[in-house]
Amino acid sequence: xxxxxxxxxxxxxxxxEKIYRERRRFLQQATAAGLLLAPVLxxxxxxxxxxxxxxxxRGPYSTDEKLTSYRDITSYNNFYEFGTDKTDPxxxxxxxxxxxxxxxxxxxxxxxxVYQLEDFMKPHALEERVYxxxxxxxxxxxxxxVGFPLxxxxxxxGPTANAKYVEFTTLHDPEQMPGxxxxxxxxxxxxxxxxxxxxxxxxxxxTIFAVGLYGEVLPNQNGAPLRLVVPWKYGFKSxxxxxxxxxxEQQPRITWMKANPREYGFYSNVNPEVDHPRxxxxxxxxxxxxxxxxxxxxxxxxxxxxxxAEDVAHLYAGMDLKKYY
Amino acid sequence: MALSPARAAALAKPVVFAAALIPFALLASMxxxxxxxxxxVETLNRYTGDWTLRFLLLTLAVTPVRSLTGWQxxxxxxxxxGLFAFFYAxxxxxxxxxxxxxxxxxxxxxxxxxxxxxxxxxxxxxxxxPLAATSTQGMVRRLGGRRWRAxxxxxxxxxxxxxxxxxxxxxxxxxxxxxxAAILAVLLGYRVWVYRRRSSAVxxx
Numbered sequence: 001x002x003x004x005x006x007x008x009x010x011x012x013x014x015x016x017e018k019i020y021r022e023r024r025r026f027l028q029q030a031t032a033a034g035l036l037l038a039p040v041l042x043x044x045x046x047x048x049x050x051x052x053x054x055x056x057x058r059g060p061y062s063t064d065e066k067l068t069s070y071r072d073i074t075s076y077n078n079f080y081e082f083g084t085d086k087t088d089p090x091x092x093x094x095x096x097x098x099x100x101x102x103x104x105x106x107x108x109x110x111x112x113x114v115y116q117l118e119d120f121m122k123p124h125a126l127e128e129r130v131y132x133x134x135x136x137x138x139x140x141x142x143x144x145x146v147g148f149p150l151x152x153x154x155x156x157x158g159p160t161a162n163a164k165y166v167e168f169t170t171l172h173d174p175e176q177m178p179g180x181x182x183x184x185x186x187x188x189x190x191x192x193x194x195x196x197x198x199x200x201x202x203x204x205x206x207t208i209f210a211v212g213l214y215g216e217v218l219p220n221q222n223g224a225p226l227r228l229v230v231p232w233k234y235g236f237k238s239x240x241x242x243x244x245x246x247x248x249e250q251q252p253r254i255t256w257m258k259a260n261p262r263e264y265g266f267y268s269n270v271n272p273e274v275d276h277p278r279x280x281x282x283x284x285x286x287x288x289x290x291x292x293x294x295x296x297x298x299x300x301x302x303x304x305x306x307x308x309a310e311d312v313a314h315l316y317a318g319m320d321l322k323k324y325y
Numbered sequence: 326m327a328l329s330p331a332r333a334a335a336l337a338k339p340v341v342f343a344a345a346l347i348p349f350a351l352l353a354s355m356x357x358x359x360x361x362x363x364x365x366v367e368t369l370n371r372y373t374g375d376w377t378l379r380f381l382l383l384t385l386a387v388t389p390v391r392s393l394t395g396w397q398x399x400x401x402x403x404x405x406x407g408l409f410a411f412f413y414a415x416x417x418x419x420x421x422x423x424x425x426x427x428x429x430x431x432x433x434x435x436x437x438x439x440x441x442x443x444x445x446x447x448x449x450x451x452x453x454x455p456l457a458a459t460s461t462q463g464m465v466r467r468l469g470g471r472r473w474r475a476x477x478x479x480x481x482x483x484x485x486x487x488x489x490x491x492x493x494x495x496x497x498x499x500x501x502x503x504x505x506a507a508i509l510a511v512l513l514g515y516r517v518w519v520y521r522r523r524s525s526a527v528x529x530x
Contacts, residue, residue, distance in 0.1 A: 076363040084498035188497030287363040
C-alpha cells in the first residue's frame, strides 16, 4: 500500500503554492479559450490581474525542489540601488517606473539597436524556469522565473567575430534609486552596476532574461522590468533592471571586481571548494526553510555550479577554478 | 517622601537589569515562535553582535556621562552593563559555534585562522573573559585596585576590536560600523582629553 506522507511545510507556504497553482490552471484554461493576449507589462499600480503573465510554457532545466515563498523572494533582496539592507528594496522600489523602458544593444553586433521593452520581448515565447539561486552570502532560494533564453536575443543581435563577452548595465537614476546617492558614504560600490558573461556562457540554454516570477510581472525589487538569471553563478552575476547589452572583445570590468578584486572574480561560479575570503562557501541556508533547529540537525551542502555541473562544467574544462574564481 | 540618591540607585538596579534583558527576551521569543525571518542564521549572528557592541559602548559611556552630569551613582551600573556586554558576546559566540558552524571544528579553526574579521571577533571575545571573571568585589580586592584597573583597561582594546570586527564583516556599505566607530571615538577621545588636562594640570602645579 502506498502511504503518502503530508509534506512538512508551513501553512503559509501551502497557501502560496495553492494560489499559484490555481493561477496557472486559470492561465492554461484562459489560454485555451483564447482569452489571454500577448504579455502586457503594467505599471505597479495596475490591478493584480494585469500583472499576470501568459501564456507560459514550461521550459527545460526546471528543478522540482520546493519553491521559496513569494513573500520571501520579494522581501529579502540584495539590490543595492534601492538600499543595502535586505528589506530596503521592497520598500524603496515601490514607485520605480519600469514603463517606458528602453534597452540598447550595441558594440560588436551586426544589428545594433535601441528597443522599447515591448518590442524587445515580442519575438520571444515566455517560459517558466524553476531555478536554484545561490547568493555569494551563503543563502539560497528556489525561484519560478518567467523569461526567455538570452541565446535567442544574442542570435537576433548577430555578434561579430570580435564579440567575446557580453557586458550588461543596470539603469543609473539616482533620483529613483536612492542607493545610488550618497557618494563614498553610500552602498560603497560604483554606479552604474555592470556585469558580464563570456559569450558561450551567455549563449548557454540555462541563461535567461527574466521578466517575471511566480507567473507574474517581475516585482520592482527583483529587478524589473528585465533581469539576467545565470543559475550556476553567484546571485550578483544576475544583474537587474538592465538598460544596455554591449558586445565586447575584452573581459568587462564588473562592479564587484572594481569594489574588491580579492573577493570577487569575473566568473563567480558557485563553488563549495573556493571560499570567499571572509566565509566558507561549503554550505548554504535555504531561505524560509532552514530554521535554527533544522540547521542543528543537518547542514545543507552547496553543490559545484549550484547543482548545474552536468550542464555547464564543460564550459570551464581545463581552467583552474581556484584561479578563475 | 523623598528618596536618597543611593536608595534611588538601589531601586533602579533591578529595573536596569530587566531592561538589559529585553533584547534577550525578544530574541528568545523570536526563536521559539520561528520568527527569525527568512535567514535565521544571519539574524541570530547580527542581532547578538549588535547588542554586544551596544552594551560595550554603554559600559564605556558610564564614566564620561557620570563626570559630565555629576551623577556619581551611575558608577553602580557599570559592572552590570559590562557583564551584559559579555552575556551578549557569549550568545554571539554560541550563535557562531552552534548555529552557523554546527560544531564543525575544522571549519571553526579555519575561520579563526584564515578570516581576519573572525580572528578579530574571536580575540575580542577572549579579551572579555578575564574582565568578566574579575568583575566581583572579591577579585578587585584580591588583585588590588591598581592592578585591577590596569587589567580592565583591556575593555578599550575589546571595544576597538569589536568595532573593527564589524567593519571588516560588511561587504561594501560601511555606514553602520562607521556610526559605532564614531561613538567609540567620542568615548575614548573624552578619556584622552581628561588625561591630557590632568597631566598638564599636574605639570603646572
